[in-house]
Amino acid sequence: MSKYPEILHRRMVARSRLFRVEAVGLRFENGAEVEYERLAGTSHGAVIIVAVDGSGCAQLIREYAAGTGRYELGLPKGRVEKDEPLLDAANRELQEEVGLAGRELEWLRSLSLAPGYLAHRTEVIVARDLYESRLPGDEPEPIEVVPWPLDDLAGLLDEPDFSEARSLAALYLARDHLRDKGVL
Amino acid sequence: MSKYPEILHRRMVARSRLFRVEAVGLRFENGAEVEYERLAGTSHGAVIIVAVDGSGCAQLIREYAAGTGRYELGLPKGRVEKDEPLLDAANRELQEEVGLAGRELEWLRSLSLAPGYLAHRTEVIVARDLYESRLPGDEPEPIEVVPWPLDDLAGLLDEPDFSEARSLAALYLARDHLRDKGVL
Incomplete structure (x- = not known):
């Protein structure tokens, strides 16, 4: 180097x-x-959340994405607020976008998006031991939640509205991590 | 929806x-x-290339990334030029950045980066049956090439300068695809 x-x-x-x-x-x-x-990146970073329920499904959401101009299926995510711990940010976004919270949250990894021209980084957080809890979000319309088996990422790739590299990387990471821990 | x-x-x-x-x-x-x-996206799209040699290694490169301000390990990639077919763009970038060309090129998938605010898409191309061939690129310094076994993505995740979600997603996709085909 x-x-x-x-x-x-x-x-x-x-x-x-x-x-x-x-x-x-x-x-x-x-x-x-x-x-x-x-x-330049967002001030305090961003989180993407793989929230895994008791049947091994990750909670995906389908919402309108202004960048690509279409409805996209992907993981819940959002910006970290000033002085907000990463795991708190993840649990807040999960409650705003999915209507669930996790009792067990774990930081997995920091991902860059396009290091050649974006400073942005996203922290991958795995949430487990989920329970119902909703916080008001700033979305213009209700978000559709789509639980997807972590064991069937191949099937997810056949969904025409699933395209996001960041969601795909986070799902692979979480799947391998939970398999290694013997909980999937 | x-x-x-x-x-x-x-x-x-x-x-x-x-x-x-x-x-x-x-x-x-x-x-x-x-x-x-x-x-807004780049005019003609972008390609990211998983070039797999005879020993099952993908050709990674380590180069300075202006977005994150550090040397990053990742897959070769670049913009598609006007009227340039995707596979030609992939083979051109591979020759510019790695010094190899592929006789067998295959489009795998189109990935978005951050659909909420980026229009950008990147086409994942797998190159095989590689041979030495170099084209001049526009890089300011020689690029370090790092062959990495597709069978050891877990080890790659331990490399501190590997962080890119797009490269990681493309590597997982190529690995699973080549395993399915029985060539890995």
């Missing part, structure tokens, strides 16, 4: 309500100079 | 050399109106 490139400059080149685009000038160890653009 | 929301307006709210941020006003079936921001 090379030495980290020297940062020559960083400046904001575009911003909107949600996004901040930064240009970063770099000089690599071999002298090559490049300017990259990247999207 | 609900009816698709009505698009009330779409306007560009920020743009840079690389990124275009759109605000989209929507009215949902229940009458709720919301404005979302989303990042």
